[in-house]
Amino acid sequence: MLIQNIDFFFQHTRRIAQVNNGLMFNSIRELTIPIVVEQTGRGERSYDIFSRLLKERIVCVMGEINDHVASLVIAQLLFLQFENQKATINMYINSPGGSVTAGLGIYDTMMYIKPEVSTWCIGQACSMGSVLLAAGAKGKRHALPHSRIMIHQPSGGMQGKASDMKIVADEILRLKSSLTKIYVKHTGLSAEKIDASMESDHFMSADEAVTFGLIDKVEQPSIN
Structure with a gap:
């Protein structure tokens, strides 16, 4: 039954790719998603590149983190857990951040599933992107040498009645407290160190992120 479900999933990857292209990968919306072809025991099979990566247990978090991105990433994490509860999932992050609640949905799923999630920063992991990067399994949080990582406190705009503005302000403070606890x-x-670092945009190099404790290792390019 699982094999049938997997076959059904990959039969619909072209449609999923269209969703990914329009929602998850906003920054590359106008680009053509490559198709890869591989030989199987039943002949040739073609995949869009992101579905092929998913087959290798690779999940990409690219661009702004919003509700659509969170839905897709969460669905992929759950699918990979049902497929194999022991094999590591690799999450590649290149994101400026985005919605705190959407990002926390991804974070909670990472904490909920049984497979370990190895996180990789390629490019940038800012704001909620840095939360997801830090949430990887201990010893399996990586960044490439020129990656940039940034943490800061949540922000939001508000207008209207004073009572409504207070409700929003209180919610932002609660989210800030939650993020502090996660970091x-x-x-x-310490919470004091985290709060002080989050007062304004705190950018870090990959090496500085290791010292800060957000990642475990800077991956150096191999020399051929």
Whole structure:
């Protein structure tokens, strides 16, 4: 039954790719998604590149994190858990951040599923992107040498009645407290240190992110 479900999934990857292209990968919306062809025991099979990566247990978080992106990433994480509860999932992140609640949905799913999630920063992992990067399994959080990582406190605009503005302000403070606890959990730093670092945009190089505790290792390019 699982094999049938997997076959059904890959038969619909072209339609999924259209969704990915329009929602998840906003920054590359106008680009053509490559199709790869491989030989199988039943002949040739073609995949869009992201579905082929998913087959290798690779999940991409690219561009702004919003509700659509979160839905797709969560669905992929759950699918990979049902496929194999022991094999590591690799999450590649290149994101400026986005919605805190959408990002927390991805974070909670990473904490919920049984497979370990290895995180990789390629390009940037800012704001909620840095939360997801830090949430990878201990010892399996990576960044490439020229990656940029940034943490800061959540922000939001508001207007209307004073009572409504207070409700929104209180919610932002609650989200800030939640993010502080997450960073404390995954970096080992004190809440005071995290809060001080989040007061304004705090950019880090990959090496600085190791020192801060957001990642475990900077991956150096191999020399042929």
